[in-house]
Amino acid sequence: MRALISIVFALFMLAACQSAPIGSSPMEPATAQNPAMIQAGAQPGVADPGSLDDYKLGSGDKLRVIVFEEEGLTGEFQVDGSGLVSMPLIGEIRAAGQTVRQFEVSVADALRGAYLRDPRVSAEVLDFRPYYILGEVNRPGTYPYISGLTVFNAVATAEGFTYRANQRHVYIRRAGENEEQRHPLNSTIQVNPGDTIRIGERIF
Incomplete structure (x- = not known):
């Protein structure tokens, strides 16, 4: 009897694993991951120039x-x-x-x-014309623009933040504008050709 129960339980677990979507566990619905994945991949606001x-x-x-x-x-x-x-x-x-x-x-x-x-x-x-990144990054300078570029991509290209960098906000002067604007630093902030990005210094 005990052997029969073990076989039934094993068959139940096998069926649960096969019905679960790839990338999720049987105990975690796939819908729990989808919003985060969509949000991380989305870049609303500015399309590819x-x-x-x-x-x-x-x-x-x-x-x-x-x-x-x-x-x-x-x-x-x-x-x-x-x-x-x-x-x-x-x-x-x-x-x-x-x-x-x-x-x-x-x-x-x-x-x-x-x-x-x-x-x-x-x-x-x-x-497209290049963009510029200044301030608290390891390699500030001028870089060629690529489509879909975000501020995080630009920072990575400049070899990352310095230890003094304020990672909560970023300052961007859009091409053709005279004043820079402060933005919350997140994965949705996109860079356009000719933009100047400045990473400020955090207050210790």
Whole structure:
């Protein structure tokens, strides 16, 4: 009888393990983990700049400009420190402060009439301008932007916090703004191209 009870109990435990989702124990529902996992992976508030129609170009952005059926006018161009792009025939075109679509229109307008009757222009951002991280990190400096970048990613790239770092708040000056803003330091704070991040010193 005791052997029969042991066999039944073993079969019950085996069935419970097989029905439990991967990553959870039989005693812990999978739904208990899901909210934390979703929250950790979510990065609300700012989308990848590469997918934003209203992303404003700035100095340091690298563009690919295609003028259809005009290979001599097609190429890769850098937005210089003055916010201009120097292109064949038409010279300097302002890019800073414009969206990619607005820049396309500017290039087409400059080409229309004098050079081409009906120019068709397409542009895309190849590389976004860098961001800057200052203050209480081990390697402050300028770093290339990557899509989906968060403040924690930026700190990790700068080899982490110093022992003096205030890990409760971060100061960010967004590109094009004159004043930095203080934010609670958490995993949802995203970095945009051209931003300046400052990690302050904690009060001992």
